[in-house]
Amino acid sequence: MPEYLAPGVYVEETQASNKPIEGVSTSTxxxxxxxxxxxxxxxxxxTSFGEFQxxxxxxxxxxxxxxxGGRVHSYLPHAVEGFFLNGGKRAWVTRVLPEQAERARRDMFHLDLANAAIGGSVLLRPALQDTxxxxxLPRLYVLDPGNFGVGDWVRVGDGSRADYRQVQALGAAPSHTSLTLPLYxxxxAGAPTRDIAVTVAATLSPFTLRDDAxxxxxxxxxxxTAALxxxxxxxxxxxxxxxxxEYVFAAAVVGLGATEARVLLETPLRLPHARGAQVDGLDxxxxxxxxxEVAASAGDLLLFGPGFSTAGNLVVVGVGSAQEExxxxxxxxxxxxDVPAYAAYPAGTIGQLVTLADDARTVTDLPTNVVVPLDTxxxxxxxxxxxxxxxxxVVAAVNPALGLVRLAAPLPGPALAAGDAVQVGAVAAxxxxxxxxxxxxxxxxNGVETGMTFDNAGDTAxxxxxxxxxxxxxxATALAAAPAAGTAVTVGGNANTAQALLRPDVxxxxxxxxxxxxxSITIGADTxxxxAVNxxxxxxxxxxxxxxxxxxGSGAGFALRHTTQAAGAGAAxxxxxxxxxxxxxxxxxxxxxxxxxxxxIARVLGERGVSPDAGVVQLAHPLSAGHASGAEVARQDVAVDTTRQPATLVLSPAAGGEQLLVGDGTTYGxxxxxLVRFTTADGIAYxxxxxxAAANANPREIELDDRLGFSHAAGAVVVERNRLFAVQALDAGGWGDRLMIAAAxxxxxxxxxxxxxxANPPPGPGMFSSLQLxxxxxxxxxxxxxxxxxxGTPVAGAPLLKARAVDRASRLxxxxPPGLQAVHMNAVxxxxxxxxxxxxxSREWSLAVLLRQRPDPAVPTRNDNLLDQESFRQLSMDPRHSRYFERVIGATFTPGAPADDAGNPLRRWDRRSEGASHYIRVLDLEPVMANRTAIRLGPEALLDVLPSGLVRPARLPLSGGSDAVSLMGDAMYAGTDSNEPDQRTGLQALKNPQNISLVAxxxxxxxxxxxxxxxQCEAMRYRFAVLDGPPPDNDTLADVQDLRSRYDSRYAAVYHPWLTIPDPFPQSLANLRQVPIPPSGHMLGIYARVDNERGVHKAPANEVVRGIAGLTRYFSKGEQDILNPYPANIxxxxxxxxxxxxxxxxxxxCITSESEFKYLNVRRLLIFLEDSIDRGMQWVVFEPNAEELWARVRRSxxxxxTTVWRNGALEGTTPEQGFFVKCDRTTMTRDDIDNGRLIVVVGVAPVKPAEYVIIRIGLWTADAEQ
Structure with a gap:
């Protein structure tokens, strides 16, 4: 009783005599x-299929x-879609997987700035996926892996196709044969090779080239010789x-005379060879x-297996085969x-030792061994x-007017002189x-014209x-005798002098x-x-x-050219x-x-002008360094040293590279x-x-701890890296393998x-330097x-700094430590x-998470399309920072554990760790907490160059995710029960939400x-199970009857047959097949639709099934006559x-033998009534158990x-015909009351469905009286 002790006004709330009962949900x-x-x-x-997705x-x-056994586990998404398509509003979904299912993961790596001995190299042979x-096998073959050690982590390749692996072992010695020129x-693998010395066949040597090749x-x-x-x-x-x-095989020989032959080659020459070069037959x-040991491709310069190393020897590859070379x-x-590589020269580019000299010529006088005047x-x-x-x-050209022949190349031997007897073809001269x-x-x-008379002392023409x-x-005609140089002659009556060809103006x-x-031409001191040029x-x-x-024999030179504008590095x-x-x-x-x-010079730009023709020339490649205006430019004479073996590129260097790997560097440098000229296959010379001096390479094999995920071409980088943090898919399953991580x-x-x-140095020992900003x-x-x-440019050589504390009042x-150094102090x-x-x-990093769509066999080009992506900006690797990556994204966790791997409790609603990412969790792999505050910039930011030339952060895939499909079974679905709700699994986990009324x-x-x-439904009383009939192809009448015969329950119904929909994963868009799905999800949606539109008392039948294309089996009325009535109730x-x-x-x-509960709407109506009254009467507990309470209970x-009756769920034209409620001394004895029992007796008369609509029709004759 309230107390009224002091005078005043007391306002009190009183409870209503009637507490309404609210109907519960019947379709959750x-x-x-x-x-x-x-x-x-x-x-x-x-609450929608989109939310489910x-x-x-x-x-x-x-x-x-x-x-x-062919058991399929892919039906739940179809059921959820069917549920919402057919009118469902709310669904509790429990995902199940075997305990052996794995989450996809990957480690992210970085370049350890504190490690001065970081190893770096390149692949010398292609490394294929899964090797x-x-x-x-085979292992990786790497150039000079001197800084690598067992246990080191290395990155193989670059961009999105990079593989990170651990070194398991290092080879002891090289195991390759290097070639001077590429294979044809x-x-x-297994092809025979043989190491041989150069053995000249005495009967086939020496020949010479008649023509340039x-x-x-x-x-x-x-x-x-004729004998040869x-x-x-x-x-x-x-x-x-x-x-x-170089070495080639003759396919066939055709004689061209006693001393010449045409040789047809099996393979083309790699190098040019001048006329007169010696050719020898070899044994x-x-x-x-x-x-x-490893297959070799055309163009390769390395063989693996035979370790032939005697430079100058020959190797026969494919001994005895059609491809023998x-x-x-x-x-x-x-x-x-000396100058870095101008471009990424292709592997196989041939280098030759050359001599370059400013353009110079030599004065000659005819005859020479190239231009020979003859008497005929x-x-x-x-x-x-x-x-x-x-x-x-060979004669290259004949000029009858000048009476000379020009030879294709200088004639070997002594210099020709006037009077020498020669033969051209069959003609002597x-x-x-x-x-x-x-x-x-x-x-x-000057003044001499055609037709004038040339007169040498009466000898005229x-x-x-x-x-x-x-x-x-x-x-026009020959003189009787050639005039001597210096002889006075007349031409057209004018005095002149016969001269030698070489004279002051010619x-x-x-x-x-x-x-x-x-x-301008300079000879000696004269210019x-x-x-004119002849x-x-x-x-x-x-x-x-x-x-x-x-x-x-005098030397002739030419004036130097100069640039008129500065040309910067990279200018072309x-x-x-x-x-x-x-x-x-x-x-x-x-x-x-x-x-x-x-x-x-690639080409001369613009119109050619008059002397000196100033203008622009385009170069075949950009310049490496800048050159000021007025820089000296000279045309060069190029002479190739044919005595030095070629230096062929084994790998394509990076543009700007300062070393070139060649197949044979013997004696170079x-x-x-x-000076070496490297000529690419398309003719560009560098x-x-x-x-x-050339440094001999020291390659080794490297054995990895795990096979490669991608294939990598020769030349791919192999660099040492350190693990930084782990990335793990948020949930287990193969879906995680479609995740990609992009760091930048x-x-x-x-x-x-x-x-x-x-900039303030430390004020004393043990104190810290500081910056005022x-x-x-x-x-x-x-x-x-x-x-x-x-x-705004970085201070050269200045190490990065790390903020320890911030004083915002003094902006300090x-x-x-080590804090500010001399380079910092000097710069400030x-x-x-x-x-x-x-x-x-400040220096931060970002991380993008990308989810690709599931592979589409019908349109594989869509496989890399993105379904979703997340971006986390301005992250830090320091736990003191508010944007510490593990705190922002979320820490990894072990399912079932109370806390995540960072020690934070898991979320209650999904038992996963806190984090902003919907797809991943991360874990800092630095075990020493003190080291986590060191300067760590984040993962290395790899890049991909797209075909368009655009650059984007590399997308590194996660891997190792598994659904463990082979271990899926009844135990996984049924789950385990527990007194602790958090520990329940599978079907048992559905006990936790109390508002579920339908299960499947x-x-x-x-x-x-x-x-x-x-x-579960019978134990919890307020639930109803929807069961699927047997799946195809075991879905005959007998099959479904057999399934039905196993059960007898008023809390379940069976639906048959299965439904069909168009295949969501077609192998071909031109041939879309129908695939079966179970009916339970669609039936649950129909339950919800009917409940919401009509009420739970309406039978969920004679309703259209939405979202399907057909049925796996079509039953006739006669077959349903067997399945529908008791005892089948299907x-x-x-x-x-x-x-x-x-x-x-x-x-x-319902699949029950109790006739009063055979209709599922009757069963579900009772569930609705019982559950609603159960929840609505909770206020009664511990109330005074007397007539006043009984009356209130009866009224509620x-x-x-009454409301249920008015909605048409109960029979009768008055409420009294539809139900009764008793709660008085007729329902309770004194013993009941004394023992705290309040007993209410409720009777209801549910409406039944009109399952059989019978219309009786008879003949009727109209009567006037009637």
């Missing part, structure tokens, strides 16, 4: 099954979720050594063969470069053989010198041709290629300007004569003051030693300076001075460009700081003295599981499409049942 469903992802054994409430993922491919271990053919030539024309040619003619597959540089000695054994070595050229033509003594050469009886060089040809560029005339040169009018004779005419005719064009004589293919020297570099350096720092006001925004304990120059940042003071401020910025395990039809569903889904009524559920019975229940 509980489902158990396998999903793609989601919390395990924790019921989750979803966000939490549990999408559909499951049956092929991937079919266990032993690299002692079991999965591919050879399988370019790279790619497939035939040679050889000259030799005779020996060579019948041979096939004969090994030849060409110029001591292949017998010997032991060694088989290849021979290559020279080299010494694998690295060439150090009648009957001569190009292609004939020019013979002088024992030497010969004598070498002459100008002037001749028909070609007379003169003092001047008419002028046929005037040659201004030679200051000479060609006569200079024959050994080469006039690249010369043009207007160019002239070229007015390419037939090989001479230049000068605008003004030199003081004297130069002597034959040069602006020159003089382009005369320059053309595509010319090699230029730019700058002077020691800073010169060499480049080839031993005597400096040496010139490099060597910076030292944060572009937008939390603290950006804060001005440094002061203009602002502390974005800076806190654990922030990494980078010191910048006033212009205390730094972790220098900026202050310049009236500026150094700056700092879609698609699982074993007796044990269906009985477990029934047992609810059938029927096809009424022939009647235009669609597919409908056509039954509403009566009011509730």
């Amino acid at each position: 469903t509980g489902l158990v099954g396998v999903t793609e992802r989601g919390p395990l054994d924790v019921p989750q409430l979803v 966000r939490l549990f993922g999408g559909m499951l491919p049956p092929d991937a979720f079919t266990g032993p 690299g271990t002692a079991i999965n 053919f591919s050879h399988a 370019g790279a790619g030539a497939t035939e040679l024309v050889l000259s030799g 040619i005779t020996n060579l003619l019948p041979l096939t597959h004969q090994l030849l050594q060409v110029d001591g540089a 292949i000695p017998a010997g032991a063969n060694v088989n290849l 021979v290559q020279r054994v080299g010494t694998l070595a690295q060439l150090p470069l 050229v009648a009957g001569m033509s190009a292609g004939m053989t020019f013979t002088f003594g024992a030497n010969n050469q 004598n070498v002459v010198a100008y002037p001749t009886a028909r070609v007379v060089p003169l003092d001047s040809v 008419l002028v046929a041709t005037v040659l201004p560029d030679l200051r000479a005339v060609v006569l 200079i024959p040169l050994d080469d006039v290629d690249g010369l043009a009018p207007g160019m 002239g300007t070229i007015s 390419t037939t004779v090989g001479a230049v005419a000068l605008q003004a004569p030199l003081p004297a005719a130069p002597a034959a 064009t040069l602006a020159l003051d003089n382009r005369l004589g320059l053309d595509a293919g010319d090699v230029l020297r730019i700058g002077v030693a020691p800073d010169e570099e060499y480049a080839t 031993a005597v400096l300076p040496e 010139f490099h001075r060597l910076d030292g 350096d944060e572009a937008s720092s939390l603290a950006a460009n804060a001005s440094v006001l002061a 203009a602002t502390l925004t974005g800076i806190e304990s654990g922030t990494i700081l980078e010191l910048l120059e006033p212009d 940042v205390l730094l972790d 003071s220098n900026a202050l003295m310049a009236g500026l401020n150094a700056r700092v910025r 395990i879609p698609g699982q039809t074993t007796a044990a599981l269906q009985q477990a569903l029934i047992d 609810n059938v889904v029927r096809d009424f499409r022939p009647n235009n009524r669609g597919l409908r559920v056509w039954g509403a019975r 229940i009566t009011n509730f049942l």
Whole structure:
């Protein structure tokens, strides 16, 4: 009783005499099954199929979720979709998996800044996916793995295809054979090889090349003695050594005469060879063969298995096979470069030792061993053989007017002189010198015209041709005798003088290629300007004569060119003051030693102008260094040293690389300076001075702890890295293998460009240095700081700093040891003295999580499409920082444990760790807590270069996820019960939500599981189980009757047959098949739809089943006559499409033998009433058990049942006909009352469904009275 002790007004609340009862939900469903992802054994409430997909993922491919015996576990997502399609509103979903299911994971790595001995190398042979271990051979073959040790972690490859593995063992010695030139053919593992010395066949040596043979030539024309040619003619597959540089097999030989033969080659030449180069036939000695351990591809320069190492020997590869070939054994070595590589030169690029010199020519006088005037050229033509003594050469051109022949190459042997007898083809002739009886060089040809009379003391002839560029005339007929040089003659009556060809204003040169009018030429101390170039004779005419005719053999040089604009590093064009004589293919020297570099002209840009033709030339490749305006430029003469073996690139270097790995570096760089030209297959030449002697490579095999996940080409990087943190999929299952992680350096720092006001060294021992900043925004304990120059560029050589504490009042940042160093102090003071401020910025990193769609066999191109992605910005590796990655993303956890791996309690609602990510959890792998506060920048930020040229962070996949489908079974679905709700699993976990009224395990039809569903419903009383009939193909009438016969329960119903939908994972879009799904999910949705639209008293039958294409089996009315009535009570889904009524559920019975509970709407109505009254009467407990309470109870229940009656759930036209409620002394004895029992007796008369609609029709005759 309330107390009223002091006078006053007392306002009191009184309880209403009637407490209403609220009806409970009848359609909240509980489902158990396998999903793609989601919390395990924790019921989750979803209110739409979209919400289910966000939490549990999408559909499951049956092929991937079919266990032993063909049992399929992929039905739950279809059931949930069918539930919501058919009107469901709420479903508790419990995901189950075997305990052996695994979560996908991967480790993230970083470059340890504190480790000065980080190893780095490259692959020397391709490493294929699933290889690299002692079991999965071959192992990795790595260039100079000196800093690697057993147990080290290494990254193989780059970008998204990088593999991180641990070194298990290191090989003891190299096991390769290095080649000078690439292989022509591919050879399988096990192909025989043989090491041989160069053995010249005495009967097949020496031959010489009659003609030049370019790279790619497939035939040679050889000259030799008649005996040699005779020996060579019948041979096939004969090994030849060409110029001591390369080795080819002759496929066939065709004679061209007694001393010449055309040799057809089995493989094209790799190198060009000049006429006269020696060719020898070689023998292949017998010997032991060694088989290849690893297949070799065409273009390779390394063989694995045979460890032949004698440089200069030969290796026969594919001994005795159709692809037999021979290559020279080299010494694998690295060439150090003075200028870094201009580009990523392709592997197989051939390097040759060359000599470059500024363009210079030699003064000659005819005859030379290339241009030969003869007393007759009648009957001569190009292609004939020019013979002088024992030497010969091919005639390249014949000029009848000048009476000379030009040879294809210099004639070997002694220099020709006037009077020498030669033979051209079958024509004999004598070498002459100008002037001749028909070609007379003169003092001047000014005023000389065709038809004038040439008169040498009465020996006359008419002028046929005037040659201004030679200051000479060609006569129509030969004079009786050639005038001597210096003889006075007349031409057209004007006095003149016959001259030799070499004179002060006409200079024959050994080469006039690249010369043009207007160019300056210097011979000795004299300089002239070229007015004309005669390419037939090989001479230049000068605008003004030199003081004297130069002597034959004198050197001739040309004026240097200069740049007119500065050319920066990376520039691909040069602006020159003089382009005369320059053309595509010319090699230029730019700058002077020691800073010169060499480049080839790709083309001359713009219109060619008048002398000096200033303008721009485009280079074949960008420059490596910058060159100022006025830099010296000179055209170069290139001479190849054919005595040095070629240096062929084994690997493609990175642009900017300072070393090139070559198949044979023997003697390269031993005597400096040496210049090497590297020519790619498309003809671009790159010139490099060597910076030292070639260093022999020391490769080794590396054995990994696990096989590679990707294939990696030769040249892929192999670098040492340290584990930083682990990434784990949030939930177990194979879905995690579709996750990718992309790490990047944060572009937008939390603290950006804060001005440094002061840099303070430690004030005393044991104290800390500090920075005073203009602002502390974005800076806190654990922030990494980078010191910048006033212009924003990083201070060179300045280590990163770590904030220990922040004093915001004084804007002071205390730094972790070692803190500020001299380089920091100097940078800050220098900026202050310049009236500026150094700056700092914070360093963070970001992490993106990407989820790919499930592989689509019909459209594989969609497999990399993203379903979702998350981004976590501005993360830190320091636990003191508010953006510590483990705290933001969430720490890893062990299912069933009370706390995560960081010691924080798990969330109650899903028993997973706290974290912002919906897909992953992370774990810092640094075991020493003190080390976690060291400077760690985050994972290495790998990049992918897309085909478009754009760059994006590499996407590293997780792996190892498993659903353990083979271990899925009844025990997994049924779960285990526990007194602790958190420990319940599977179906037992559905005991935790109290508002579930319908339960199912879609698609699982074993007796044990269906009985477990029934047992739970009977034990909890307020639940109803929906069971699936047997799946196809065991779904006949007898099969479903057999399944039904196992059970007798008023708390369950069976539906049959199974439904069909279009295959969500078609193998082909052109052939979409129908796949079966269980009916339970759709039936539960119909229950909910009918409950919401009509009420729980309405039987959920004669309702259209939405979202399906058909049925796995079509039952007729006659068959349903067997299935529907007692004792079967099986609810059938029927096809009424022939009647235009669609597919409908056509039954509403429980599988019970109790006739009063045979209709499931009656059973579910009673469940509704009982559960509602149970919850609505909880207030009665401990109330005074007397008439007042009894009356209140009667009123509450009566009011509730009246509402139910009015809704049509109970029979009768008045409430009294539909129900009664008793609670008085007739329902309770004194013993009941004394023992605290209040007993209410309620009777209800539920409406029954009109299952059989019977309409009786008879004949009726109308009557007037009626």
